[in-house]
Amino acid sequence: MFKNNIKIAWRSLKKQPFFTFLNTFGLAIGIASAILIALFIYDELSYDKMFADAERIYRIDSDIKFGGAEMRSAEAAAPMAATMQRDFPQVESTIRFRDRGSLLLRKTDTETNAKELRVTFVDSTFFDFFGIKLLVGDKRTALNEPNTLVLTKTAAEKHFGVQNALGQSMLLNNTDTYTVTGVIDDLPKNSFLREHSVFMAMSGYADSRDPNWGSNNYFTFVKLIPSANVQEFERPLNGIVDDYIFPWAQQYFPGMTKESFIASGNYVNFYTKPLTDIHLYSHRDTEMSANSSIQNVYILSFIGLFLIVLASVNFMNLSTAQSLRRAKEVGVRKTLGSKKIDLIRQFLMESGLISFISLVLALILAILVLPLFNDLSGKSIAIPYSSPFFWALLLMGTVLLGLFSGSYPAFFLSRFVPVKTLKGDTQGDVGGGTIRNALVVFQFAISVFLIVGTIVVYQQLQFIQNKDLGFTKDQIVLVDDVFAVGDQTQAFKEEITNLSQVESSTLSFFFPTPSSRSNSSFFPEGSRSQENALQMQTWYVDEDYVPTMNMELIAGRNFNNDFATDTTAVIVNEATLKVLGVSPQEALGMRISQEAESETPQFNTIIGVVKNFHYESLRENIASLGLFFSGTSGMLAVKMNPGDFASTLANIEGIWNKFAPGQPFSYNFMDDSFNSTYDAEQRLGKIFVVFTILSILIACLGLFGLAAFNAQKRTKEIGVRKVLGATVGQITFRLTTDFLKMVGIAILISMPIGWFAMNKWLEDFSYRIEIGWWVFVLAALLAVGVAILTVGYQSIKAAVVNPVKSLRTE
Structure with a gap:
């Protein structure tokens, strides 16, 4: 009977090629879309699950409000890890990361640098904590000593190959010498460490040993013992505020109490975030890598489901619409003794056959468009041909789709009354x-x-x-690693500014593009109480920063090299005035200081107020920010005149090669960097x-x-x-x-x-x-x-x- 049903189903499909094509093509598109979306979702849900004991690893997050600034940070203070290891019996081990950003790296006996985009300091527990194996080197000693580092396989191959890496001396940013003590495999694309290529020993970073509870710059992870309950661990976590943070803060604010701190509207709260939830559920002010959102997973899940249902609905619609054509066939079959269940089985066989033909077409479509889909989604997804689970799921899904799509037509057609259908009266049945x-x-x-x-x-x-946005991002190119020109920074800047294609340029580490930043606490002159604290971003810029970025001064003036006092001057944004409770004119001449604990603090005088500009994502409100006058050599922002940008970049590169021979010329356009926030x-x-x-x-x-x-x-x-x-x-x-x-x-x-x-x-x-x-x-x-x-x-x-x-x- 099965063979006979297949034969009849095939003949029926061939008899009506137009509707067969519509059904098959529609289902194929739906299945192909669902396959691609399912692979995307599987990849999103797989983040960080490859690490050893991933289900027991948690990151310590903090919500802090102080000095008018609210921070939702994924980082903690330097002493946090050691404190939890000592005070919490549920903690098996801890680890900290301190992001270093990018750096230039070369062998000590060469002149040419290679740029590594993501570098971090990390504790020596790194390998055991995450179950990471070294290709060469000993995990017990690899990151124990200061000035040692571990490279990924790709980073090592840039310089000397994997097998020759151990013991090599490398120069970082042309100044610090480090020894290579290990090489690890490239980290998976679906891990929070995917972009990192250099791991430096935390023991060589002096700030990591500072008992400073006020600076939250360390991504801190804990691994709980197998029997631990995370709720029981998290409950006393905020006791750290009473036991450690307040005693530390009272050194600088002798009159501060917990009651006065809370009465001022301030707070410090700690939370745990499961490692495997970070990619989809964490949207903190600072993250080690760009995260996605569970909302996107839900949206794509619904879209994939909708497309399958749409294709299935097509099948139901077209099949029932064709019922008039097959009414007499049903009548004859019933007259010759076919039971309702036989007819249902026959029609389900037809829908199953269409589903399997559609599956084959869908796989071909999915394979053909997968490169385009990867480009669209920013993924490196591959169809798991060797996975039995994938094929079993696909076949099971196709069978269910065939049953679902064919169920209503099968029951609908099989209920026709033979006497009516043979007389040609089907209107009552079709309705x-x-x-x-x-x-x-x-x-x-x-x-x-x-x-x-x-x-x-x-x-x-x-x-x-x-x-x-409050600044100009178009026609500005950011030249990285300007420190590579040594003490010729100003000469380098002037020569580029003198190009006919260049309007102006400015030196700074800080621009309104994605980067690692932190806040500092300031206090108005005459006040050392925490109630009057001002939490503010501190950006160090030169005198050309405001005009080059086309920012609007609403009060006061810009920095001026001719004024010696400007070395202690500051330009603040409008959001700062809101915290200080003054108008732009009233702010001019005010003095603020970071040194609340000092009897003779150094003050910075407000000489200007700049209109608010968006230096964070538009997801965030604009917070307090201060521009401080200082010679820096991080990046050079070059504002170009309209015209041939390629020619201008070639001229800039020529000047770079003159001042920094052998150093990589790295640049990006500011509008591209800004847009990357919304990838x-x-x-x-x-x-x-x-x-x-x-x-x-x-x-x-x-x-x-x-x-x-x-x-x-x-x-x-x-x-x-x-x-x-x-x-x-x-x-x-x-x-x-x-x-x-x-x-x-x-x-x-x-x-x-x-x-x-x-x-x-x-x-x-x-x-x-x-x-x-x-x-x-x-x-x-x-x-x-x-x-x-x-x-x-x-x-x-x-x-x-x-x-x-x-x-x-x-």
Whole structure:
């Protein structure tokens, strides 16, 4: 019977190639999309699970409010790790990371540097803590001594190969000599350490031994013992504030009590974050690597599910629509003794066959578009051909899809009454197509929802791109590692500024692009109490910083090299004035100091107020910031005149090679660095566009098939109407209107859902768009336009047929 059912199913599918194609192609698109989305989600959910005892590892996070600044940090103070190891019996081991940023690295006997983008200090427990094996070297001693480092395989191969690495001496930033004591394999792409290539011994970093509880710069992880309960561990964690942080702070604020600290609106709270949750659930002010969001996983999960359901709905719709054609077949089969269960089995066999054909096509499609999908999503996903679980899941999913898609048509067709169907009376069985109409409404409701989502994401990204940020980011190139020119920094800057293609340039470590920063506490003159503390970003800049970045001074003046007193001057932003409680004019001449504990503190005088500018993501509110006048050599920002940027960069590189021969010329455009903050949103926007188009395509395939069937079913009616004088336009309008009613209902259903969902998504941004009414109008017009184009073709095709031919149709 199985063989016979297969044979009959194959013949039935060949008999109606047009509808078979629509079903198969629609399902193939849905399955291929689901495969790609499932691989993406699996990759997202797999982050950091490869480390030993990952389920027992937690990061210590902190929420701090002090001096008017609120910080949600993923870092802790230097003494935190040792304190927990000593005071908490649940702690098996601890580890700290202190991000170093990028550096130049070379063998001591060479002149040419290579740039390593992500470098960190790390405790010697690194290897045992995460279960990381060394390709060469001894994990027991590799990071014990100061001035030692461990390289990843790729970093080692840049310089001397893996096997020759041990004992090599390397120069960091042309100044510090380190010895290579080990090489590890490249860290997985789905780990929080994926971008790091150099690990330096924490024992050589003096700040790591400072008992300073006020500076939170260390990513601190704990591994709990197997029997530990994380809730019981976290509960007394905040006791560290009473036992250690307040006694330390009272050295600088003798009159401070816990009650006065809390009464001022300040707080310090510690939390644990599971290692395996960091990538999707952590959005702290500082992170070791860029994280994604569980929201994106949910959104893509729903999109993948929707696409499969859309394709399945197509199958149901087209199969039930074809029921009139197969009504007599059902009647004959029942008359010859076929039972209802036999008919259900036969029709499910047909849907299963279509599902398996669609699976083959879907795999081919997925393989072909996977490189494009990786480029779109920023992943390196591969189809796991060798995984039995993958194939089992795929086959099981296909079987379930076949059963789900074919269930309603099978039960629907098998209930036909033989006497009626053999007489040609099937209208009662087929009914008014209520379920088919409901399925079409469902399809277009999803499509309209995705259209709304795509427009809102696009609008938010455009808002970010075009918002007045308070500074100029266009036509500015950032030249890295200027310290490599040694004591010729000013000469290097002047020679570049003198280029005809360059408008101005400025030296600083700090720019409004993604980078590692920290706050410092300041106190107005005459006050040393914690109630009046000002928590503020400290950026060191030169006299050309404000004009080059095109920032607006709303009071006071810029730095001036001719004024010796400017070495102790500061320019603050508007957010600082809000904390100080003064106006821009009142702020001028005020003096602030970091040295609250000193009897003779050094003061910085406010000489200017700059208009607020967005130096963090638009997800964050603008906080206090001070620009301090100081000669620095971190990066050179070059503002270029409009024209041939390639020629300008070539000239800048030529000057670089003159001042820093053998050093890598590294640069990036400021607008690119700024945009990288929103990589996740940009990728989400592109993914929305692609899968919205696919959902509309699938919905249109079904609508196209239903329109063709509807026109075919009403052939005689159309002929009669034409004989009685109906025009082609009137007939087309009548055939099209029936479907537009369903699209209209879908629009009404999807609009409030789309508004609610996208408003929730926008809540992540402190600065965001308002969803305008026109978004929904545009989405509705697009849906109606697509429906008209899809249905209109079949309607016009039916309306222009000769009525004589229509009336002869059986």
